[in-house]
Amino acid sequence: NAGVTQTPKFQVLKTGQSMTLQCAQDMNHEYMSWYRQDPGMGLRLIHYSVGAGITDQGEVPNGYNVSRSTTEDFPLRLLSAAPSQTSVYFCASSARAYGYTFGSGTRLTVV
């Protein structure tokens, strides 16, 4: 039982590059979310999904794209990386709208 798996754990990108952060859960959870964590800022919601085919924007969606084609996977795409997107990214899932389980994070640096 792996829980929420995020890959890669670390990534360095050049400004303007694109990439996809992967998130997979094996708990058959309906709800999935992406957060970014910056020093002194807490966690801020980027995008979320309430089921396959259904996504919506959170507090800080600009520069990010998501899709949810299966229950298990919820990838986060950076369209054109900027230094302001340097952060630690967490994916989370829940069987209901409360009690989220978080992954171990992806530390992204944009140079």
Next chain:
Amino acid sequence: QQQVKQSPQSLIVQKGGIPIINCAYENTAFDYFPWYQQFPGKGPALLIAIRPDVSEKKEGRFTISFNKSAKQFSLHIMDSQPGDSATYFCAASKGGAGSYQLTFGKGTKLSVIP
């Protein structure tokens, strides 16, 4: 606009002490208030949560106190141990269609000294 305000930013206590972390919110539509614990290099983990229909909830050494009229809630850690050293986040979410959106406080870094 910061919807959930958390204090203090950092806290140092002796082993056996009772650290208290406070949070305040503005939005009266919030109806679920969880606390998360995060160790360095790890994701946040749900610690304990409360709804506004109760004033206190205990799970082991962790207690949430909730004051609905003041729109404040706090986390108390009884008999704190060095292993409790971590960053703690309070959060809040609305019921209904907004219930999948957690709004987090900025976090409190707790250090428990042996």
